[in-house]
Amino acid sequence: MKYIIIPTLNEEENIGELIHQIYQYMPPSETMVIVVDDDSTDSTHQVVRNVSKEYPQVKLIIRKDERGLGTAVRRGAEEVGDGPVVVMDADLSHHPRHLPSMFKALAQGADIVVGSRYVDGGGIRGWPGSRIAVSKVATLIAKIIFRVPANDPMSGFVGCQSAETLTKGIDYADFKFLLELMVKNRTLHISEVPIVFQDRLKGSSKLKAKTIGLYLSLVIRLMLESGSQN
Structure with a gap:
């Protein structure tokens, strides 16, 4: 079985379409989708329940007392059986068209596969130049x-x-987890697959102005932890 974890918060406009698209590229009988929702106030729960009637391999987890991307990933990992995620x-x-190539890279021996915007064949659509510049500066700093060893250490497609492996030595915060995973697990074999990132067309971003602060906090924390181990 292959597993896909999708953290959600108020994604009623996107989650149903996403799950349908996933099963266009992945065999339903071999793929479990785990939606971890931070108690959305819109109809995200109901949309997922409706889709699960067509695809019983879809599992919905609603968290009442926790928030944040990282902890949602950890909670989803608890539902993963024997197989790649x-x-x-x-x-x-x-x-989702990138999913087959990502699972293929894992089948070929990669411990971690990064859906990368910054390798040949990858790219970004819908971002202004200023946002791309900030992303590239953050990548360069990392x-x-x-x-x-990855060209896109801030990718969320992992x-x-x-x-x-996904939870190995990681103290998840409310931000991307890949950088921490790579910093704390230097011996893991990492592969990159080109993806074209499309900025959201529906709904609103959950990070916005907080992103830079969260990133700098993560970098400082990892630097302090790395220094204490030397």
Whole structure:
């Protein structure tokens, strides 16, 4: 079985379409979709329940007392059985057409596969130049400070060989987890698959102005932890 974890918060406009698209590219009998919802106030829950009538491999988890992307990923990993797992965004920015190539890379031996915007064949659609510049600066900082082996360490489209790999030594915060995963697990074999990132067309972003602060907080925390281990 292959597993896909999708954290959600008020994604009623996107989640149904995303799940339908996933099963256009992945065999339903071999693919479980795990939706981890942070108690959305819109109709996200009902949309997922309706879709699960057509695809019984869809599982909905509603969290009442926790919030945040990282902890949602950890909660989803608890439902993963024996098989590879991919984490993707709910807003259709990560297109399911990339899933087969990501699972293929895992089948070929990668411990982690990164859906990368910054390798040949990858790209970004819908972002203004200023946002792309900020993203590339954040990527450059991560590569210089931590010498991570991926070209897109801030990607949220990530596959792992197992749930154990996904949660290996990670203290998830309310932000992207890939950078921390790579910094704390230097021996893992990392592969990159080109993806074309599409900015959301429906709904509203959950990070916005908080993004830079969350990123800097993560970088400082990882630097302090790395320094204490030397």
